[in-house]
Amino acid sequence: MQNIYDNKVFFKEYEEMRSKDINANKLIEQPIFNSMLPMLRGKRILDLGCGTGEFCRLAKSEGASFVMGIDCSKNMLNVAKNCNDGITYLNLPMENLGKLNDKFDIVTSSLAFHYVEDFDKLIGDISKLLISGGELIFSQEHPVATAFKSPKNERIDNKIDIHGKRYYLLSDYNNIGKRVVKWNVSGVIKYHRNFSEIINTLIRHGFIITKVMESYADEEAIKKEPKYAYQNDRPYFLFISAKKS
Ligand SMILES: C[S@@+](CC[C@H](N)C(=O)[O-])C[C@H]1O[C@@H](n2cnc3c(N)ncnc32)[C@H](O)[C@@H]1O
Incomplete structure (x- = not known):
């Protein structure tokens, strides 16, 4: 498991x-993610890859009865803990979810699942932590955004404009697995999975x-x-909510 958020330059x-x-979290990701949330009042909530705890604080302010945030990055958790108000933060990678014994009504995760290699194990572990009828709401980078594979493991210019219209190059969509990219460093x-693999x-x-x-x-x-506006050509993020049957 890579812990890139603890890299000084990246962080x-x-x-x-x-x-x-102006950033895509604030203007794009959070409004859509929040619109998919069920009522949080009185609920026990686990946020995976909680980062600096923005969502945990929202959940608490909405009246959640218990909020736990886990993250592998000490840098991110240090920021979260600075404004801790009754939230439980654990420095735990999602790969070790099996160490938790608690049960939750809702598990959430914003833009963190694409860092986990074994998606099958992750979803299996989440299922064990949820009560029957419990809900999982997550966002991740969209498969059309993670698919592209550069032979040199770099972020290369994967868009072209023809007659004033933008087109994005798509490759390796069905080649699921590791992607090494340049982003900050x-x-x-990251790990690419196609839509059918996720569903x-x-x-x-x-x-x-749901x-x-x-x-x-x-x-x-x-x-x-x-x-x-180019998100109408190629979305950045995918959002899914699902109920444990
Ligand atoms: C893009 S940030 C999102 C943070 C937060 N969810 C938000 O939306 O503000 C991704 C977060 O996932 C965490 N992360 C990445 N891989 C992880 C793993 N395997 N286990 C736990 N956390 C992980 C990172 O440390 C980082 O805090």
């Missing part, structure tokens, strides 16, 4: 990006898919950052 760049008013490891893994572990969304930018987001 500095990431913090800088997240502190800006070189050598960032069928959830079904195999007894989940009923909603699927793909990122788009609304007019307000496009006004703030015109390049977000």
Whole structure:
């Protein structure tokens, strides 16, 4: 397992990006993710890859009875713990979810599942932690965004404009597995899975898919950052909510 958020250079760049008013988390990911949430009041919630705890704080302020956030990065958790208000944070990788004995009503995760290699084990472990009828809501990088594989493990320019219209190159969609990309630093490891692999893994572990969304930018987001309009050509993020049957 790679712990890139504890890389000094990566973390500095990431913090800088997240502190800006205009970023894809704030303008694109969080509004869609939050629109998929069930009522949190009185619920026991586990947030996977909780980062600096933004979602944990939201859950607590919405009246969740117990909120636990886990993350493999000490850097991210240190920020979270600085504004801790009754939230339990654990420095635990998602690969070790089996170490938890608690039961939860809701498991959430924003933009972290694409860092986990064994998706089958992850979903199996989440299923064990949820009560019957419990819900899993997660976002991840969209498969059309993670598919692209550069022979040199770099982020290369994978878009072209023809007659004023943008096109994105797509490759390796059905070649699931490791991708090494440059994002803030070189050598960032992510895992690509196609759509059927994601959905069928959830079904195999007894989940009923209740909603699927793909990122788009609304007019307000496009006004703030015109390049977000390109999400109509290629979405950045995939969102799934599923219920444990
Ligand atoms: C893009 S950040 C998202 C943070 C937070 N969920 C949010 O939306 O603000 C991804 C987070 O996943 C964490 N992460 C990556 N791989 C992980 C793993 N295997 N186990 C636990 N956390 C992981 C990173 O340390 C980072 O905090």
